[in-house]
Amino acid sequence: MNPINNPFAPGAGTQPPELAGRDELRETIRIAIERVRRGLSTKSILMVGLRGVGKTVLLDRMREDAEGTGIQTLRIEAPEDRSLPAMLAPQLRQGLLRLAHNEKAKELAQRALRGLTGFAKALKLKYQDIEVGFDFPAEPGLADNGDLEHDLQALFETVGAAAKTAGTALVIFIDELQYVQEEELAALITALHRSAQRRLPVMLVGAGLPQLRGRMGRAKSYAERLFDFPEIGPLKPDAARIAITKPTADNDVTVNADALELIVTKTQCYPYFLQEWGKHAWDAAPASPISRQDVELASQSVIAALDESFFRVRFDRLTPAEKKYLRAMAELGAGPHRSGDISQQLAREVTALGPTRNQLISKGMIWSPSHGDTAFTVPLFDQFMHRILPGDDWKE
Ligand SMILES: Nc1ncnc2c1ncn2[C@@H]1O[C@H](COP(=O)(O)OP(=O)(O)OP(=O)(O)O)[C@@H](O)[C@H]1O
Numbered sequence: 001m002n003p004i005n006n007p008f009a010p011g012a013g014t015q016p017p018e019l020a021g022r023d024e025l026r027e028t029i030r031i032a033i034e035r036v037r038r039g040l041s042t043k044s045i046l047m048v049g050l051r052g053v054g055k056t057v058l059l060d061r062m063r064e065d066a067e068g069t070g071i072q073t074l075r076i077e078a079p080e081d082r083s084l085p086a087m088l089a090p091q092l093r094q095g096l097l098r099l100a101h102n103e104k105a106k107e108l109a110q111r112a113l114r115g116l117t118g119f120a121k122a123l124k125l126k127y128q129d130i131e132v133g134f135d136f137p138a139e140p141g142l143a144d145n146g147d148l149e150h151d152l153q154a155l156f157e158t159v160g161a162a163a164k165t166a167g168t169a170l171v172i173f174i175d176e177l178q179y180v181q182e183e184e185l186a187a188l189i190t191a192l193h194r195s196a197q198r199r200l201p202v203m204l205v206g207a208g209l210p211q212l213r214g215r216m217g218r219a220k221s222y223a224e225r226l227f228d229f230p231e232i233g234p235l236k237p238d239a240a241r242i243a244i245t246k247p248t249a250d251n252d253v254t255v256n257a258d259a260l261e262l263i264v265t266k267t268q269c270y271p272y273f274l275q276e277w278g279k280h281a282w283d284a285a286p287a288s289p290i291s292r293q294d295v296e297l298a299s300q301s302v303i304a305a306l307d308e309s310f311f312r313v314r315f316d317r318l319t320p321a322e323k324k325y326l327r328a329m330a331e332l333g334a335g336p337h338r339s340g341d342i343s344q345q346l347a348r349e350v351t352a353l354g355p356t357r358n359q360l361i362s363k364g365m366i367w368s369p370s371h372g373d374t375a376f377t378v379p380l381f382d383q384f385m386h387r388i389l390p391g392d393d394w395k396e
């Protein structure tokens with residue numbers, strides 16, 4: 001059918017035509033944010049899940065939901081190489097400038113802006129990437145110790161006080177949180193903890209790969225109690241069907257039942273794959289309805305497309321040793337796998353492979369669901385590894 005009208009939207013962080021199966025979680029977040037605004041005890045929320053399950057689009061949708069009810073939001077994406085204070089400071093400044101428009105909160109917001117000046121100036125030596133405009137001169141003694149943990153806490157207190165007076169809350173949305181350094185995570189956790197104790201309306205809604213949970217726990221042992229970690233996974237089959245049939249029906253196109261079931265099976269209900277299969281099945285079908293044969297035809301082009309994009313970008317960032325490690329995992333199947341079994345495939349000692357495994361974890365390719373276990377963070381990556389490195393040559 002006409003690709004111009006194709007409603008499906010595969011892509012990193014691209015809003016889907018129908019955000020299926022996530023209403024309950026959105027409602028949970030809505031309640032948590034409203035509670036925080038009212039000064040009631042609430043946990044911050046960190047969504048964890050594999051690549052392509054829809055964490056980013058969910059985070060953005062939740063942010064829109066919150067903004068719609070007058071909440072002040074900040075949106076940050078943690079890249080692998082920038083410091084948390086550097087990402088936070090400019091966003092915080094904008095949020096505070098908005099708060100300063102509120103008559104009641106004006107003075108407190110300006111005080112928080114003075115705190116931000118002190119914060120950035122004091123930490124600049126350590127985090128040279130901090131760049132933020134200064135609107136007010138620093139107030140000596142306010143968030144200017146030069147110690148991130150202490151200063152962030154003080155800063156959140158002033159920001160929280162301003163938000164509270166304005167009758168709103170400040171909610172910080174951070175994506176890819178697993179990339180933030182442990183020491184910076186620790187400071188963030190402490191600052192949120194302090195705000196929660198003082199019932200100040202400051203909250204974090206974060207998203208990251210499954211290893212985030214362990215990183216938070218290592219940064220501060222009490223983190224597990226301070227946060228909820230909802231797991232974002234593949235959709236339930238019913239929601240997966242809706243993800244396909246709602247957008248098609250909106251365009252007066254139907255999908256045959258057996259075609260739909262084939263999509264559900266092939267995608268294993270992973271959101272990213274649903275978008276790809278939906279898109280290619282639409283393009284393959286000559287006219288409505290979309291048939292099973294169309295989906296079969298589409299599957300070949302989907303896999304080629306995934307191999308060229310979704311899988312490929314991740315593969316290209318790997319060293320030869322890392323590729324070999326992942327290929328050995330793939331040899332064992334989808335996983336998770338025991339470290340001993342992987343090393344056996346490679347005829348090496350477990351300890352000798354430790355550095356490679358750690359590198360792969362920090363690149364976000366694998367994670368450890370439990371001690372000694374290793375799993376892919378990218379769904380269906382095992383099958384891709386078989387396609388890109390077929391046969392036994394990789395063993396050499
Ligand atoms: N609930 C959903 N229903 C249908 N499609 C969805 C849903 N959630 C996400 N998608 C689609 O899945 C794809 C991946 O979404 P997104 O980029 O948010 O995933 P992610 O978990 O952030 O992945 P990554 O870990 O790689 O950043 C997008 O094309 C998006 O449109």
Ligand SMILES: [Mg+2]
Pocket residue numbers: 012013055056057175
């Ligand atoms: Mg994402």
